[in-house]
Amino acid sequence: MAQKRKIPTRKCVVTNELKPKKELIRIVRNKEGEVFVDPTGKKNGRGAYLSKDIGVIDKAETSNILSRHLNAEVDASLFDELREFVSNQNESK
Numbered sequence: 001m002a003q004k005r006k007i008p009t010r011k012c013v014v015t016n017e018l019k020p021k022k023e024l025i026r027i028v029r030n031k032e033g034e035v036f037v038d039p040t041g042k043k044n045g046r047g048a049y050l051s052k053d054i055g056v057i058d059k060a061e062t063s064n065i066l067s068r069h070l071n072a073e074v075d076a077s078l079f080d081e082l083r084e085f086v087s088n089q090n091e092s093k
Contacts, residue, residue: 010049013069014056024049025082029070037081046070050082052089057082 008021026038030045038047048069050056060066061079 012051012056013048013065014060014063015051017051019051021049023052025052025085027066027070027074027078027082029072033072035066035070035072035074035078037078037085039085052086054083054086057086 009018010021010024010026011018012024021041026041026043026047026049027035028038028043028045028047029035030043041047046069048066050060050066057079061076064074066074066078
């Protein structure tokens with residue numbers, strides 16, 4: 001009998017929900033201290049996950065949770081990028 005593949009789950013830093021990795025967006029801080037969106041989920045660095053939800057992204061921006069999680073300054077443009085990423089994802093479904 002074939003073994004059922006385990007679906008990797010990650011926790012959204014805002015809602016604390018465990019979700020399959022594919023349903024979350026990964027934000028990465030690399031060694032240089034740059035913070036960016038990692039659509040592939042494979043880049044090196046400290047990662048934090050957010051639900052693909054505009055409300056969650058807004059909450060992350062107001063609560064400054066990403067800066068705390070990644071120990072780095074998170075630029076406001078990153079949140080615009082995240083919102084764009086989520087709206088593009090929702091359109092392509």
